[in-house]
Amino acid sequence: xxxxxxxxxxxxxxxxxxxxxxxxxxxxxxxxxxxxxxxxxxxxxxxxxxxxxxxxxxxxxxxxxxxxxxxxxxxxxxxxxxxxxxxxxxxxxxxxxxxxxxxxxxxxxxxxxxxxxxxxxxxx
Numbered sequence: 234x235x236x237x238x239x240x241x242x243x244x245x246x247x248x249x250x251x252x253x254x255x256x257x258x259x260x261x262x263x264x265x266x267x268x269x270x271x272x273x274x275x276x277x278x279x280x281x282x283x284x285x286x287x288x289x290x291x292x293x294x295x296x297x298x299x300x301x302x303x304x305x306x307x308x309x310x311x312x313x314x315x316x317x318x319x320x321x322x323x324x325x326x327x328x329x330x331x332x333x334x335x336x337x338x339x340x341x342x343x344x345x346x347x348x349x350x351x352x353x354x355x356x357x
Contacts, residue, residue, distance in 0.1 A: 280340025
């Protein structure tokens with residue numbers, strides 16, 4: 234049974250930083266492609282960053298230069314370090330995992346099988 238649990242969200246002022254964590258169980262972070270997504274009220278879920286099985290990363294244009302996605306194999310955890318936060322970054326943030334046979338990264342939500350429950354980020 235795969236479980237992804239996000240944490241680290243909260244309220245921060247514009248220009249501040251947050252680090253989101255996604256602890257996995259029943260799923261090996263280091264051998265799967267994973268991603269971070271966000272969804273603001275009234276908007277569609279969008280991809281923010283993704284890291285493939287072998288470590289290559291991709292970012293949405295809105296996240297480039299400000300967000301960093303990474304994995305910690307020992308802790309079986311995915312991270313999203315966010316800096317220079319803007320009010321438009323306010324959203325529910327979700328981590329997600331791709332299936333075993335999909336080694337590459339993607340910012341497309343339908344390509345992910347496993348989802349966490351989300352953690353709220355509010356930037357004022």
